[in-house]
Amino acid sequence: MAPVSTSAVLLRAHPYGETSRVLRFLTEDHGLLGVMAKGVRGEGGRGVTAVSTFASGVLTVYVKPQRELQTMKDFACTRLRGGLGASLLRFAGASTVAELVLAHAESDPNPTLFHAMEAALDRLEEASEAVAAAALAGVWGIVEALGFAPQLEACIRCGERLGEDEVGRFEAAAGGILCARCGEGSQSPRVGPIARSQLQALLEGRLDAPITFPRRHLALVSDFVAYHVASRPLRSLRFLGDVLPPDPEE
């Protein structure tokens, strides 16, 4: 059996036995891949630091199609992303995108998702000021790559484009924004033009628009993820909520 190599990012690592680890990678060519990494915890094990959560690199693995866990030959780390552990917000954001991918990705290759994941982690590590925005953009980026992006420009019900100053409602269950007329009487969160443009920027992975109310944005993405993407509440989202800066008083 010849080993195959693919670009990969490590999402999760569990100790196994005295010296091994069970690793869950998102790979470019093989989708979500569970591998057994023998001997990487042991004294002097090669690549001990390299198999760190959120690290990217080239994974070489012996693949048997029917196996749940493949056998790792090597993981050549190209980007460690140790900076994600240096701030709780960065760590929470990275954990949330990883959990989202683990909850929804499949073993079929999805290069769009792979690149969205890498971009989300890089943004989180590199963002100097807008770390909260980078965390929210990361989650929205994965949601979009999984094919669930919300509709923001036109009303999800009547299809009319929202006016420049129109305040709509974010209807997570319907998959986007309701215009003022269709949203009348709705209890869903109000979304004005500023929040809408911030949401659009987050979906595009732009951190240039300052996020005024990060916790409200988190509530939007949490509702959306809970309804459309994950079959269970994401544990990391709760942690992200704990470490996000508080919204300013209105």
Next chain:
Amino acid sequence: MSVIDQLTGEFARLPGIGPKTALRLVHHLMKGPKDDARRLSRAVMELAERIRPCARCGNFSEHELCEVCANPRRDSGLICVVEEAFDVGAIERAGQYRGVFHVLGGRLSPLDGIGPEELSVAPLLERVRASGGEVREVIIATNASVEGEATAVYLEQQIRPLGPKVSRLARGIPVGSDLEYVDGTTIAEALAGRREM
């Protein structure tokens, strides 16, 4: 279910033991002297009945306080925070540390639903507060992983306002290893943490 199946199942639940190894262990016990099996059984019973977490640090102990906390010659002004109780043994085996410990019971891991409330953080902070300034330094010895680092950052934020110095274990090249075989990330960490001679 037969006794053999029952014991095989119990062994197989232990870390690192699969069904085949579990069955091998059961066969070994059946073939050996009966006293060996009785001694093992007694040891497991005593473990379950006598071992408990140390009331002060959370380390495994046969008494209310573990051997380290009960030792008056240990420096109680120096607390080393570790993820798990078996990390205490690793540091003790080095024979260099004279302070006391605090066992967190894990590390922050949002993916597993482990936040600060699931760890022994509040007792640590209470321990520092109650010492009335006796605790001079808290050494954070969580693992050198992203999760361990995030846990260290969280602890530092919580402990520093209480007064003690907060330090982190150094990272670098393992003693006795050849530089040629050390991976690039470890070398990068060692370069970043170099010290003047």
